Amino acid sequence: MARGKRHNVMSADTDVIRTNVPARLDRLPWARFHWLIIIGLGTVWILDGIEVTIVGNIASRLTEKGSGLELAQGQIGTAAAFYVAGACVGALFFGQLTDRFGRKKLFLLTMAVYIVATIVTAFSFSPWFFFMARFFTGAGIGGEYAAINSAIDELIPARVRGRVDLIINGTYWAGAALGAFATLALLDKSLFAADLGWRLAFVLGAVLGLGILLVRRHVPESPRWLFIHGRADEADRLIADIEKSIEEETGEKLEDPDEEIEIHPRKTISLATIARTAFKDHPKRTALGLSLFLGQAFIYNAVTFNLGGTLTEFFKVGSGSVPYFFAIFAISNLMGPLLLGALFDTVGRKPMISACYLISAALLVVTAVLLGGGHLDKWTFLAMVVATFFFASAGASSAYLTVSEIFPMETRALAIAFFYAVGTAAGGIAGPLLFGKLIETGELSQAAIGYFIGAAVMAWGGVAELLWGVKAAGRSLEDIATPLTATDGSGSGESESEPAERPAPAARPKRRLGPGTTSTSPSMAVSTPIERVALNHEVDSIKRALAEHPGPVERAELARLVGARRWGPGRFAAALREAARRGEVQRVGRSRQRYIAGR
Numbered sequence: 001m002a003r004g005k006r007h008n009v010m011s012a013d014t015d016v017i018r019t020n021v022p023a024r025l026d027r028l029p030w031a032r033f034h035w036l037i038i039i040g041l042g043t044v045w046i047l048d049g050i051e052v053t054i055v056g057n058i059a060s061r062l063t064e065k066g067s068g069l070e071l072a073q074g075q076i077g078t079a080a081a082f083y084v085a086g087a088c089v090g091a092l093f094f095g096q097l098t099d100r101f102g103r104k105k106l107f108l109l110t111m112a113v114y115i116v117a118t119i120v121t122a123f124s125f126s127p128w129f130f131f132m133a134r135f136f137t138g139a140g141i142g143g144e145y146a147a148i149n150s151a152i153d154e155l156i157p158a159r160v161r162g163r164v165d166l167i168i169n170g171t172y173w174a175g176a177a178l179g180a181f182a183t184l185a186l187l188d189k190s191l192f193a194a195d196l197g198w199r200l201a202f203v204l205g206a207v208l209g210l211g212i213l214l215v216r217r218h219v220p221e222s223p224r225w226l227f228i229h230g231r232a233d234e235a236d237r238l239i240a241d242i243e244k245s246i247e248e249e250t251g252e253k254l255e256d257p258d259e260e261i262e263i264h265p266r267k268t269i270s271l272a273t274i275a276r277t278a279f280k281d282h283p284k285r286t287a288l289g290l291s292l293f294l295g296q297a298f299i300y301n302a303v304t305f306n307l308g309g310t311l312t313e314f315f316k317v318g319s320g321s322v323p324y325f326f327a328i329f330a331i332s333n334l335m336g337p338l339l340l341g342a343l344f345d346t347v348g349r350k351p352m353i354s355a356c357y358l359i360s361a362a363l364l365v366v367t368a369v370l371l372g373g374g375h376l377d378k379w380t381f382l383a384m385v386v387a388t389f390f391f392a393s394a395g396a397s398s399a400y401l402t403v404s405e406i407f408p409m410e411t412r413a414l415a416i417a418f419f420y421a422v423g424t425a426a427g428g429i430a431g432p433l434l435f436g437k438l439i440e441t442g443e444l445s446q447a448a449i450g451y452f453i454g455a456a457v458m459a460w461g462g463v464a465e466l467l468w469g470v471k472a473a474g475r476s477l478e479d480i481a482t483p484l485t486a487t488d489g490s491g492s493g494e495s496e497s498e499p500a501e502r503p504a505p506a507a508r509p510k511r512r513l514g515p516g517t518t519s520t521s522p523s524m525a526v527s528t529p530i531e532r533v534a535l536n537h538e539v540d541s542i543k544r545a546l547a548e549h550p551g552p553v554e555r556a557e558l559a560r561l562v563g564a565r566r567w568g569p570g571r572f573a574a575a576l577r578e579a580a581r582r583g584e585v586q587r588v589g590r591s592r593q594r595y596i597a598g599r
């Protein structure tokens with residue numbers, strides 16, 4: 001099939017698109033195009049980090065007389081709760097729009113909402129106005145999570161999707177460090193008045209947002225979203241342009257992949273279908289997503305929003321010095337995804353996610369015990385927090401990666417939004433409020449309770465990953481969760497099972513697995529379509545070797561593959577005919593007998 005002709009209309013009644021766009025995206029070598037995605041989309045987490053850090057660092061200033069707001073300590077937690085509540089609402093509202101109208105339109109809109117709201121925050125004149133401005137700032141950021149995570153995962157090749165996603169989510173802490181250092185100057189009363197410096201901090205976020213918005217204009221729409229919504233020609237032209245630019249950059253000709261998928265494009269997917277997909281077709285995956293988000297949202301929002309209060313209340317750190325501590329905390333969180341991210345693609349998702357959650361839970365318990373017993377000073381407290389969140393940051397980033405991978409593409413943005421909203425509403429609102437009240441008591445033993453609760457919810461996230469984690473490393477998104485439009489319109493596209501227990505062929509799309517071959521045989525025991533493609537490529541190479549050098553080694557290798565319990569009757573028959581031409585009928589026949597006997 002020549003490049004540029006990647007889809008066909010299969011029926012006069014219903015358009016059925018056969019496309020290899022996902023395979024073409026996944027096989028792309030790393031190039032400038034991927035850096036554009038990271039810079040244009042991934043940098044949004046820097047803004048979120050700045051937003052959260054600014055409030056954490058200026059919290060003490062906002063409670064001082066002459067600040068222009070003079071919030072009570074408990075109102076700092078209230079402001080955090082408004083921000084998180086706005087993020088939840090924004091994620092759900094913009095998430096459904098992202099799945100319906102496209103990734104690009106929404107990641108431009110949500111950035112605009114953020115910029116306007118954060119500028120408004122700078123002009124706050126009373127607590128209620130500040131809370132309202134924080135709500136809409138959070139709404140813009142929450143919408144970003146849904147639009148950006150879905151777009152990134154659909155554009156980044158499968159082989160590096162895990163590490164890239166984790167590192168991008170981890171850049172939140174680059175923003176946190178930047179915000180911490182910036183507030184050092186902005187909180188200096190010798191440079192800025194008490195009621196001015198904190199306002200300029202919010203203006204800084206808006207300026208960075210504007211720069212990101214300008215870069216983002218050049219980021220393309222997701223080709224996966226385009227063909228799912230019936231715009232196959234546009235998807236094909238877009239991916240062809242990307243391939244052309246990469247070929248010119250690398251000087252290498254890109255080979256056309258064999259794997260294809262057939263879909264029935266639909267303009268919209270009903271909320272009822274999305275709900276059924278999550279709760280009826282994927283109950284274990286849904287429970288997993290909620291568990292991961294609940295744990296990371298609780299502990300992160302609780303500790304981050306109240307770190308300044310903890311340092312000033314219990315360790316007598318001055319408000320002007322808090323940013324130094326927060327910068328160290330932020331750098332440790334950034335290093336977690338940077339150093340551990342590659343292991344999520346090599347060691348695998350399940351062992352790495354569960355380990356990060358469980359290790360951070362154990363460290364939180366130690367912190368709570370030492371804190372409650374009065375055995376920590378400001379530096380040892382910081383050391384415990386730094387060690388804990390080195391692992392927790394990688395775990396938190398993997399929560400977004402997980403829910404983006406394990407649900408069908410038509411529901412991806414809303415799935416991210418749903419889990420973010422529900423998990424964050426339960427953990428992200430309750431955490432800051434609870435920690436704020438515990439800190440207000442002025443008793444270390446009460447503050448330690450919050451860390452014990454955080455340890456419990458993080459531990460449950462690790463257990464949930466051990467129970468229900470999905471093997472997603474290196475697999476195509478369509479392989480992890482088949483698109484809803486790839487079925488007859490009534491199925492979920494994927495079962496709850498691990499790859500070796502995949503559903504019957506009727507609920508799965510036909511995939512072109514090799515030259516001239518399409519198969520959905522129930523007896524084919526290879527775990528995934530990607531593995532089948534790899535096997536077929538191996539077989540094809542052996543066949544070419546047989547044609548050129550028909551020696552015993554090549555013939556024996558072909559027989560080994562046929563006897564590896566990987567082929568059903570249809571593929572076996574084809575291999576048998578090929579082997580017959582090479583004089584290997586008896587050898588292949590014996591392999592087939594062993595295959596049948598072992599089933």
